[in-house]
Amino acid sequence: MVTRVIARSARAAIALIIATLLVFSAIVGSLIYQGFNDAEYRAEASAAAAAKAVQINTGWIVEVATQALRRMDSALGRDIQSYNPSTLSSVRDALEGLPASAKAYIVASDGKTLYSTDPRFVDVDIRDREYFTQPAAGSPFFTSSLLISRQDGSQIFTFSRRLERGGEFIGVAIISFDAALLADLLESLDLGPGSTISILRSDGMLVARHPPPEGPVDLSNYVLFTDHLPRAESGVYMNTSPLDGVQRVVGYRTVPDTDLIALASVGTTHTIGAFWRRVWTFLAIVGPAVLALTLSAVWIIRFLQRDGRRNDELEAALATNTMLFREIHHRVKNNMQSMQSLVRMQNLPEDVKTDIQLRFAAMSAVHEHMYNYDAYATLHAPEFVAAITDTLRTAYGSSARMSLDIDPLSISHDRATPLALLINEVVVNALKHADPERAEAEISISLKSVTNDLAKLVIADNGPGFDVAAGQTGMGSRIIRGMVMQLGGSYNYTFDGGTEFSAEIHLGAIG
Template identity: 40%
Template sequence: MGGSTRSVSKVAAVATAAALIALLSILGTWAAQAYFMSIDRAEERAMASAKIVSSHVSWIHQMGTQTVRRIDDALRLTDLRFDGNIRDMDLATQGLPSGVQAYVVDAEGRTLYSTDPEIKPVDITDRDYFKAVRDGQIEYVSSLLISRLNGNQIFVFSRRIVREGRFMGAIMVSVPAEITRPIWETVDLGGNYAVSFIRDDGMLVARYPLPGTTLDMSGYILFTKYLKDAPSGTYFAEASPMDGVKRLVAYRRVEGTPFIAVAAADYEFLMQPFRQTLLMLIVVAAMVIGGAAAAGWWIRHLLRDQEQQSAQLAKALETNEMLLREIHHRVKNNLQSVMSLVRLQMRGSESFEALSSRIKSMIAVHEQIYKHDAYAQIDAAELIKAVVSSAVSAHDAKLHVEFDLQSAPVSADKATALALLVNEVVTNAIKYAYPDGEEGRLLVALTAPNEVGKSRLSIIDNGVGFDVSAVSSGTGTRLIDGSVRQLDGSYDFQSQAGTRFAATVSLV
């Protein structure tokens, strides 16, 4: 009596563990896929935003450089000597965006011309944008500065004025850093995101939201690593050098300018959809594990009572069988509950259809077990028929299926692997052998075990075939590989007048 009880308990534990392992493997694969899909979508969105920032930065650069050149042309015949008066030059600066101001100074930095109605004397001779052109550079773009006229954040385009080989002064176009706000609003990455552009020597030129200070990024990983590897790309910044926020950063060199455009997306905001999916998977896993644990505890409790009541052996055995049927029935119901939760989260998607089909194949295993009271082994031929019929019905396929199945026992711990393997290959045939939904034929064959205990499983269609060497290592391929390994076997695909799948497997 004790040995029989332990045997029944072992079968229940193996069946439940096999179902849990298979389900948790699927949920784990799903979670990994959801994570990598979230990362891919975030990177695509960040790169698209960096392109938008790049196009705006290119326009700002053209606006600044063309304005200083246009002013230089307009001043060709003008006397640039300082006479104590500041003259207006609206004609040469028409069309500048709001807040952009232009100035002309002489060789000593004194203002000669200005578009700024609130201009006042300030010393700019120590500013890099004046010193650079004074020392011989034709044109220059400053990093982020604080205006000495109004205290606002600005950056400056400057151009050297040369007459008859002599330095006569400089032209400056002052651009408010607020000009980046429309770019930020256009990008709208959500959460705590930012846009900026940086000079190619690492100095911050402008950013929105406005920074608290200027920043030298020449020693930061963007310049020490990523820009050396590629002119554009993405990377994760665990802590922004400006505000410490974790972001996904997309960068792009702006062609024809000395700038790098940056769109930095809030990592926590981008990962919210994945976290919602992960929470749902955790709830599903907890339900299944909790249900299985409760059922396992209950079975163990009853089996222990049966051992103590040897006088009621016949009734105890009958109760054991009833309880095992209930286990598989409950596992089947739990799997159906999982399908309902998955349907609510991923209704209509291709991922749902694939996951639904795999769970149905697991359900078929438990139906065969509790319908036939076959707890250690079930008939592989009947299981394969049930799985194939379920897959064809689920996809509403117009297939004529022929079976050439010899009865062979399959152990309970290998039944799930066999069901998942058959479901995956048949589903692939339905989806890819007959892509336009045309009618076709499918042959499913299984031989009895040979002298070394190996059976041969064949699934053959007469569809369009495929290039065996071009098969990608997706979820389906990994599931086939894993199932065959659980069956201690090997397999191969051949594509001749259709597709032939053949596997040599051990079912017990």
């Protein structure tokens, strides 16, 4: 029974530990999943907001560049002159409101630069540049892709306007911007390390980017143009940059009334990477605790299993001891019965043989009770006393009414035989002297708790009584004195309408 309980406890402990680990793992997994989604959402929100900012700034650049080019066209008047200080001043005024890095050029149809606001200007032939060839071919306004300046080697992008007089092409008005102007915008957005902002043309050509690329880039086969722009004019996606191979969350928006797209990308190492660093830090703190919990759980399980095996061994030993215990008492009882048989075979007076047999029967009853009830340390008083008195009444064939009033006390193993012999002797005296032939003959036996293991034994009959003093030297009296002594008590007789034996004795166990 104990082993089964321990086995169930071990299984319950294992189930509880596994359930706890599963619940803990589920909670941690849920928190990580939620945190990852939150990190992605924040990155997407940052990218989308930054793309909006780039869109607004790009639209502003296009608008002020368009107005400046219009003012430059007006400043030339009807006849283009190769150089006129007032015209140059008007061209400079047209750049008001543009970034300081903006430079203006007016180039005639023959490729000659008529006016420039660049103090370090070097006259070069630009007729092979798109920002010249496209207006020359009839485009009224053109935005270039990213260029390498022939003036100083810096990365630039330009806006150009076709100049006409009388319907004839006479030249191109050009405003160039340093691509580095995106650096201040990116810094103000505070997107974190690894982030970028870009301006692209709808044909996939890169107009400007910060951090800057190595040179002009054609992105027409990039996922933005193949997948996202055909579906929506704005959005957010995650992709690896074809320029530097870094994975980023990208927000994009088309710039209204232009052929430009504004991009802002947030590096995942700053957002999602930071999240994973926090996760690993959390796991580094919690992991040892979980490991310790797991090891403790394993130790507890092994302890329970070991304890279960030990209890199996103890139960097996107990079963063996129980069998040996019962066998011993069974054999003692059989030996007592054999001795009773030997007594019956002796040529002795019948009353002597009966007394001896009853004493053996009392001792035999003790061992039979232990044998039948597996009573190792204590015996239950009501059943024990009843077994002794039933044997006596059967042996004497008495018709006397016998009443028992026995408290549910426990009798220690080593006090059982003295108590049995004491009851045997006193009841035998009562049976002898209570005039059992009388129909109203009665013997009462009570055993009541006094304190702790102290109990009061009273055996009374309603017979004529006997002379206690005359029987002080008999075997029965000596046995009574000896058994009371072994039980650590005292006794006395009283005579009042019968004989009453009263003794206070120690039963060796607390009832």
